[in-house]
Structures are given as C-alpha cells and as structure tokens.
Amino acid sequence: MIISLSTPLDMHLHLREGAMLRLVAPFSAAQFAGAVIMPNLVPPVDNADRLARYRAEIEAATAPYPFLPLMTLFFRPYDAATLQGLRDQIFAVKLYPEGVTTNSAGGVRDLTTIEPTLALMEALGIPLLVHGESHGFVLDREAEFLPVYERWARTFPRLRIVMEHITTAAALDLLERYPNLFATVTLHHLLITLDDVAGGLLQPHLFCKPIAKRPSDRDALLAAALRGHPKLMFGSDSAPHPIDRKEAAFCAAGVFSAPVLLPMLVELFERHDALDNLPAFVGGNACRIHGLTPPPRTVQLIAESWQVPARYGDVVPFAAGQTLRWRLVE
Template identity: 55%
Template sequence: MTHTLISPLDMHLHLRDEAMLKVVAPLSAHSFVGGMIMPNVVPPITTIEAVIAYKERIMSAIGNNVFEPLMTLFFRSDYTREFLEKAALHVKALKLYPSGITTNSEGGVASMDIEVLRSVLEAMSDLGLILCVHGETNGFVMDREKEFGSIYESLASAFPKLKIVMEHITTKESVALLDRYENLYATITLHHLLITLDDVAGGMLQPHLFCKPIAKRYEDRDALLHVSLKAHPKVMFGSDSAPHPIHKKECCGCAAGVFTAPIALQALVELFDKHNALANLQAFVSNTAQTIYGYKAPYKEVVLEKTPFVVTHSYGDVVPMFANETLAWSIKYVV
C-alpha cells in the first residue's frame, strides 16, 4: 500500500544555525518542499540583511534538495512602516514571542498592550504580512496557552484584516477560537497530536518529549485530532521540530523541544491511516497552508509505503521522536 503527498510543507520549523543547521536542514529538505523558518536563532533575525544571510546559509546546507525556506522576522514593536515595506519583499510573516517564554526569546515583546503594538500591526495588516504568535503567558504551565486566549481575541478584534496564526496550539480552547474569529488560524504539531502530559511525565520523565507549549490533557489532544483529521480549513501542519544536542536534553534543566523533522511524514501517514482519514492529509500538510498564505509551493512528490521504518537513535547529536522504535510507514521515494 502506498500514499502520495504533493508538495508537503512544514509551516513551523526550527533549523537553528551553524553546525546544527548543517545536520537538520537536509532532513527537512528531503521530505518537505518548504518550511516556515523560525527567527529565534542567536542573535535573532531582526534585519533584512540577517534574513538574506540566514536564507543563504539554509540553501547552502540543504544541498541538492528542492526546498524553499519561507523566511520570518523576529517581531519588534519599534519596526517602522518603511522598514516593513522593504522586509515584505523577503519575508512571509513576523513571529511574535512574549519575552522569555521559550527558547531564545529573551528579546521578545515585554508587553502585549495593543497600543504598544498598534503601529507595527497596522502596517503588517496593510502590507499583507502575517502575524505568527507563540501564545503563552507566564502563568501556571498548564494554563499558559488558555490564558493567552483573551490576547488572541483582542488582537483579532482590533486588527480584523490581519491574518494571525496561533502557533503550535495545544488546547481545546484554542481550537474553539478558530471558528469564532475569521482572521485566526493555527498550526498543529505532530507530537501534540500524539502525546499528553502523561507521556512526558506520567511515569519516568521523557526529556525528548518535553516541549513548550507543554503537552496537555487527553481532551485537548482529542480536539486537535478532530480538526486535523477532518482538514479544518484554518488548520495546517507545523512541526515545531526543535533540535537540541543530547547534552542539553538529557540533563538537569532540560531544553524544550521535540525533534520530528525526519519522521514527521511517516508518523502523520500512520496516524491518518489509523483514523481512516488519509484523504485529508494532503490538505493538512500542504493545500491549506498555501491557501492561508497565498503561496504557490514548488512541486515535490513524496511517495510513502506501508512498510516498517526503524527510526535511528540519533542524527548527529540530536535524538528524534520515536528513536529506536518502528513506524508502520516509510518514505519509498521523493520526486
């Protein structure tokens, strides 16, 4: 049995930089035709020159693979309209991080006061730039995304022409917002479709499943599954694949991030097949994203087959999700 995906896209991807970039970029570029590249490298991507230089490093790292990096800027409240007009030639979106909320986000937004953000968000709305948001407060870890919901509502109401992507949503409350505001969209990860907090910390602690936002309850996972499996028109795949070296995962003070890039499509096909929803996977991993972003992806054909795939223990110094386990599907070939 085989299943073909056309031009799969990863709309939330961390490629890091330098040595790590050279390890992980070819893994995404092999099976995906493009990815929305997150800007929270060190230092963060805040200038047009930095965007261009980072894209060049990515293109160098991916080798002969057909892959288009969709670049983003690290959101700052002091960007001018003139700057954003020039940036719009090079980026698809700006990524807003509340300060200190996740990896390399210390330079993020300190205040979510709409009046502080207004000039940038109005300019983005006029220019057709999309706002991507890591939506968490600094509250109790299981409630952070839920608490951020009121901020999403304020942003959606104040800037109705601005497309806002709620990144890597994890709660049933975030899912409910999709049908309440025309300009709210979302990415959903592979790992949040599969795991709950029980898988992370219910028994022995599993550092390679620890991420931010943290995995939530069963009812939250079920809500994510429901909209993904039925190809909700405002939901798209974004892996949030976030590589960290082993010594930063298997340690005290474990870094947050699940590395799924090399196994994402195999695991997604297995999941959708299990739920008799393979017909909707094409929309989830490509078509919906192209519609939301008004983007025409390059052509790439990925053929998967229902034969066992044994996941390697590590790629370089990075351990993937399902390391040493066997998935039911594998990639047969890529055109």
C-alpha cells in the first residue's frame, strides 16, 4: 500500500548551522516541499545579509531535493524601510520573549513596547509567529501568555498571528474566538505527555519547550488535528542538539523528530481512521491560511516496516529504536 501526499509543508523547523545543518536538513527536504525556518541562531537572523547567507546555506544542504525554505526574521523593533526591503525575502517574523527557550536571550523583554513594529507588519501583510510562554510556573506558561494573544488579535485585526507549537486545550479554545489567530502543533505534542518526559526516569530527548502537558491537553490537540481543524497547521519544531547537550546536567530543550515525521503522522492518522484529513494538516491549511503556492511536489510513503536508528551522527531522534509501519519512498 502506498500513500501520496501533495506538497506537504512543515510550518516550524529548526535547522541550526554548519555541520549540524548539513546533517539534519536532508531529512526535512526528503519529506516536505518546504518548511518555515526558525531564526534563533547565534547571532540571530535579523538583517538582510544574515538572511541571505542562511538561505544559501540551507539551499546548498537540501540541493538534491525540490525544497522551499520559508525564511523568518528574529523579532526586534524594525523600521518601515527595513521590513519593506525584506518583505519579498521573508515569510514571517518570529517573536521570542527574552530567555524563554533556546537562543532567545535577545528576545523581547517588554511586550508592551513592540506595537509600532506589529502595526508595520499588519500593514505589510507579514505574519507574526510567536513562542507564546511566560516566565511563570512551567505548566502554566502557555496559559499565562494567552491574554497577550488576545490583546494583539483585537488591536491588530488584520495581522495574521500564529501561536506556535501549542500544547494546551485552552490555546485551542482561543483559536475559535479571533479570526486572525492560527496555530501550529508538533508531532510529539500529539503523542506524549509530561509523564513520558519525567514520570519515571527522566527522558532528556523528550524535553522541549513548551514542555509536554497533561493527557487531557494531548487528547484535545490530537482530536483537533485528526478532525482537520481548519486553523491548525503541522509544525514539527524539530530541534536537534548533540547528545552531550541533551544527556547533561543542563539539558537543552528540543526534540529531533525530522527523520520520522511523515511516517509517524501517517501511522497516527491511519490508526484513528483519519487519513483523509492528513493532507490539510500537513500543508493544505497552511497554503489556504497564508496564500502559499509552493512548487508542486508529491511525497509517497509505503507500508513497509523499518527501525528508527539509535542516533543520526551525534543526535538522538524521536522514537529511537522503535519500529515504524510506514517508510518514505525515496
């Protein structure tokens, strides 16, 4: 049995730089027609030169595949000339509250001061992507950020705001209240809960931000994805770290899921008899919401089992050692 997906997209992807990028980028390019590339490097992608050099590095690493990198800028107070000059080179601007996750030390410290830039983005039709967490108690951080989304949605009704990698039922509820709010969700947040991360022995390769939540939150996200929620898009948040940064006292946040994304998504949707809704989740909704027209591409998967390697280079993948039912047709 073969399943074909037309122009699948990953709407949230970390590729890093240098040797790490060359290792991980081909996994995404083999499965997806394009991906939204995160800008939280050191230094961040926040100017024309950095943007051009990073795009060139990605294109070189993914050259064997027809893969479209949808580039983003790291949020800072941009002026109109800068945003207008880069409008045709970027997909969106990504906002990180200061210190909230990996490489976000240069993020926004005071969220009340950024409205002039948001107004410019609204006028230019540039989407705002947000890592929406506070600095409160870890399980409450996403919920505590939801009023910020509400304020921005009301103040800038023509600004497309994407709540990135949502993890709670409360975030899903907020989607229904504002027409300009949208969301991405990851594969791992459809499958795991906090118990999988820390309920027994600590599983560092499942530690990510936002951290996995309660079973009720996981189940709400899964139900929304399976039914083809029209405002929900797949974004893997695949975020590789070398093993010495994961199995360490100061464990880095991030799940490296890129090698297994489509095989596991097909298996998940098949198990719930929802394969008809998978194309919308992995590209169709994103194209409709954002008016994207990536180059046409068909990706096929075949029902042949394979075992996920224990590691790729010095990175441990999601589902390492597990046997999956579907594999990519090269």
